[in-house]
Amino acid sequence: MVALQVKNALQLAAMNDAAARLGLRTGMALADAKAMYPGLAVADADPQADGRLLEAIADWCDRYTPLVGLDPPDGLTLDITGCTHLFGGEAAFCDDIVQRLGLQGFAARAAIADTVGCAWAMARFSEFPSPCKGEGGAEGAGRGSRLSTNKFGACDGTPSRTASRFDLPLTGGGKYTAIVPPGGARAALLPLRLAALRIAPDIVAALGQAGLKCIADVIDRPRAPLAARFGAEFIRRIDQAVGRDDEPITPRLPVPPYVAERRFAEPILLEADVLRTAELLGQELARMLERRGEGARRLQIALFRTDGKVHRSEVGTGAPLRDPVRMRALFAERLAAAGDVSDPGFGFDVVRLAALATERCDPVQTGLAEPDHSAELAHLIDRLGARFGLRRLTRPVPHDSHIPEFAVAAVAAHSMRCHRGSTGHEWGGHSVSLPRPAGERVGRGGYDVSVSHRRSPLIPPSPAEVGSTRLQPCFVAKSGRPDFARGEGVRGLASLTGTDPKTEDENHLHQDSLCPPRPIRLFGRPEAIEAIAEVPDGPPVRFRWRRVLHQVAHAEGPERIAMEWWRDHNGRALTRDYFRVESREGVRVWVYREGLYGRELMEPRWFLHGLFA
Numbered sequence: 001m002v003a004l005q006v007k008n009a010l011q012l013a014a015m016n017d018a019a020a021r022l023g024l025r026t027g028m029a030l031a032d033a034k035a036m037y038p039g040l041a042v043a044d045a046d047p048q049a050d051g052r053l054l055e056a057i058a059d060w061c062d063r064y065t066p067l068v069g070l071d072p073p074d075g076l077t078l079d080i081t082g083c084t085h086l087f088g089g090e091a092a093f094c095d096d097i098v099q100r101l102g103l104q105g106f107a108a109r110a111a112i113a114d115t116v117g118c119a120w121a122m123a124r125f126s127e128f129p130s131p132c133k134g135e136g137g138a139e140g141a142g143r144g145s146r147l148s149t150n151k152f153g154a155c156d157g158t159p160s161r162t163a164s165r166f167d168l169p170l171t172g173g174g175k176y177t178a179i180v181p182p183g184g185a186r187a188a189l190l191p192l193r194l195a196a197l198r199i200a201p202d203i204v205a206a207l208g209q210a211g212l213k214c215i216a217d218v219i220d221r222p223r224a225p226l227a228a229r230f231g232a233e234f235i236r237r238i239d240q241a242v243g244r245d246d247e248p249i250t251p252r253l254p255v256p257p258y259v260a261e262r263r264f265a266e267p268i269l270l271e272a273d274v275l276r277t278a279e280l281l282g283q284e285l286a287r288m289l290e291r292r293g294e295g296a297r298r299l300q301i302a303l304f305r306t307d308g309k310v311h312r313s314e315v316g317t318g319a320p321l322r323d324p325v326r327m328r329a330l331f332a333e334r335l336a337a338a339g340d341v342s343d344p345g346f347g348f349d350v351v352r353l354a355a356l357a358t359e360r361c362d363p364v365q366t367g368l369a370e371p372d373h374s375a376e377l378a379h380l381i382d383r384l385g386a387r388f389g390l391r392r393l394t395r396p397v398p399h400d401s402h403i404p405e406f407a408v409a410a411v412a413a414h415s416m417r418c419h420r421g422s423t424g425h426e427w428g429g430h431s432v433s434l435p436r437p438a439g440e441r442v443g444r445g446g447y448d449v450s451v452s453h454r455r456s457p458l459i460p461p462s463p464a465e466v467g468s469t470r471l472q473p474c475f476v477a478k479s480g481r482p483d484f485a486r487g488e489g490v491r492g493l494a495s496l497t498g499t500d501p502k503t504e505d506e507n508h509l510h511q512d513s514l515c516p517p518r519p520i521r522l523f524g525r526p527e528a529i530e531a532i533a534e535v536p537d538g539p540p541v542r543f544r545w546r547r548v549l550h551q552v553a554h555a556e557g558p559e560r561i562a563m564e565w566w567r568d569h570n571g572r573a574l575t576r577d578y579f580r581v582e583s584r585e586g587v588r589v590w591v592y593r594e595g596l597y598g599r600e601l602m603e604p605r606w607f608l609h610g611l612f613a
Contacts, residue, residue: 003030004045013045047073057106058252059310062302063350064097066259069249075123077116077249084112094177104308113180116249117241118189121196122178126188186242190216197237203230215241256300256354260284267306267347271335274303274344274351278331281353282324295320295361297414301331303342304350311342316390316414318381319374320361326379327353333386381413390414402561404522404609517559517580519590519610526607529591536597536604539579543591545608550583558593574600580612588612 001024004013010030019040024033033040050073058076061068064087067079080093087093094110101108111122180188189196192215194204207230212218218226219238227235239245260281268274278301289295297320303311315330335342385393395413399406531543539555557579565573578592590610595601 001033001040001042002045003042004047050074055252056308056310057101059312060304060308061097062253062310062352063304064093066253066255067249067251068253070252071120075120077119079249079251080112090179091177094179098176100308109176109178111178111180113178113188114182114185115241115243116247117198117237118180118185118243120198121189121192121241122180125192125196126178127191186219189241190214190219194218197234197241199234199237203234206230254356256356257358258285258288258296258355259352260288260354261350261352264349264351267344267349268351269344269347274335274348275328275332277351278353279324279328281351282327285327285353285355286322286324289322289355289358289361292358293360293362294358295322296327296355296357297321297359298355298357299327299330300354300356302350302352302354303344303348304352305344306346306349309345311338313338313342314356315382315386318378318385318414320359321382322361326382330382330386333383337387385414401564403564404518404561405524405526516612519588519612522590522610523608526592526609529606529608531591531593531606533593537577540581540591540606543581543606543608545589550585550587552581553584554582556580561592578609 001012001016001019002014003010005011012024012026012028012030012033014026015024022037024036030042034042054070054072054074054076058068058070061076061078065078065080065083069077069079071077084090084093087096090112094112098108098110109123111119111126113119113122194207194212194215194217195201197215207213207218215238219242223235236245240247262277262281268277285296296317298314298316299321300312300314303313305311313331313334315334317330321327381393381395390412393413394410396408396410399409401407527545529543529545531540533540537558539557540552542549542551544550558577559579561576561578563573563575574595576592576594577596578590580588581591582588588611589608590612591606591608593604593606595604597604
């Protein structure tokens with residue numbers, strides 16, 4: 001027996017057949033039961049473990065239908081519309097689910113009816129032999145119903161130490177099943193007790209005091225007096241049971257739009273057989289997706305073991321997918337990463353492949369002059385996501401901001417569509433033109449990296465959305481030093497692609513060094529340093545970073561970046577002057593001076609923001 005504490009008192013929550021034959025019932029005080037039978041074996045209730053067990057049984061019931069609803073603490077509801085013919089009819093369906101649960105050590109009762117309320121009542125209160133019958137009917141997890149044109153089925157069971165203790169039928173004789181014919185819900189409910197209507201115990205007791213003991217005593221009585229005395233909920237339960245009021249179930253898991261399934265007479269054990277089955281199911285899924293012009297963005301494979309356990313694996317895709325071979329490759333990576341978690345045990349007898357999320361997938365014309373790498377890149381993202389997890393795979397995208405630490409945002413790689421555009425590859429609405437072939441000249445810097453202003457739904461808009469943001473290397477005059485009076489050094493490092501508004505022949509500019517304008521490693525938070533400059537607005541001549549003193553050999557800059565005033569919580573927006581600095585030891589760093597001398601701060605501070613290779 002299992003005892004549960006209710007209002008500082010222990011009550012019987014569940015019992016086996018032997019305790020039921022002694023006349024004990026659920027809800028009885030443990031002290032009364034001990035007084036009657038001092039030798040009773042009692043265990044403490046664990047509602048959390050019972051809930052996990054009920055969810056595990058619900059996962060297992062997905063082999064019958066994807067529409068499985070929970071009815072805590074001990075019930076399940078299944079929508080079996082269009083499913084029973086796969087098992088030989090409704091009677092064979094009930095026998096199969098009860099027998100399989102019995103082999104796993106559960107006492108189960110199943111019922112099929114036109115409504116959820118009728119099936120619930122028949123599974124718990126109908127007059128057929130019950131393995132664990134107390135005051136509330138069968139102790140267990142299950143009910144089934146057929147609502148209007150829809151069918152719902154379920155099972156009711158409780159865990160046992162051994163299946164033989166419940167004397168379960170294992171050859172299928174319908175001993176613990178009840179099937180109400182279509183249209184027979186009212187007639188089946190009439191002889192049942194009022195507790196079968198799923199009403200509160202105090203309402204059942206009040207009806208009993210009025211001489212109303214069964215459903216037949218109240219079903220034809222005037223509704224207004226009953227509602228006035230016992231509440232509208234009582235009338236609603238009657239309407240739900242007989243089918244006047246709809247009562248749809250709430251599935252525990254969302255129903256996938258596309259599903260393909262394969263059942264085996266003999267369980268499969270080898271990973272190669274599972275992957276081959278996944279490829280065959282992928283072919284069926286591809287045909288369904290192609291008819292709708294869609295592709296899968298998130299796939300799930302469910303492996304049903306013969307002992308009742310279910311293993312589910314999900315993979316995401318960087319672009320809509322309909323290729324069965326790639327589906328197999330993704331699940332091969334996922335199963336390899338899962339390891340012993342996907343242990344087949346005694347084998348899998350059901351394999352189900354579902355497309356949980358889909359997107360429009362139109363035919364794409366591949367490039368003829370240049371190789372199209374978008375498909376390979378999307379496949380690489382898919383494989384890495386399957387191996388390491390989708391949440392661990394991110395891709396940096398440009399953000400519309402001049403501030404270095406806010407200029408790039410990391411977004412989930414699988415959530416960004418990759419397709420071929422006319423000028424380059426497009427990721428999430430930001431088109432980035434890749435390096436041009438050798439010999440093709442684009443701008444004085446030798447490269448062209450531009451950010452379009454089609455905003456991605458993953459990146460919020462900013463006030464600087466209009467206009468163009470460009471990055472180009474620093475240019476100097478023939479004398480070898482930047483002409484800061486003309487703004488060339490500042491303008492060069494502050495903007496994002498490499499062309500100057502003026503013509504090349506006008507100023508005869510060239511790049512002052514081969515050092516890239518941005519460091520390869522950018523710190524998430526700039527580190528404070530101690531620096532000394534010859535003049536207040538000049539580059540540093542020495543600086544101390546991490547307790548090490550560095551003498552500056554070469555310095556380039558400044559690149560002036562005005563801070564965005566709305567990012568400063570204190571209302572201060574200090575200007576930054578960035579310098580590319582190389583020490584005598586060969587250390588190349590990116591440092592900046594925060595605050596303009598004499599105008600913003602009397603003593604500007606220095607920070608180190610990144611490292612060059």
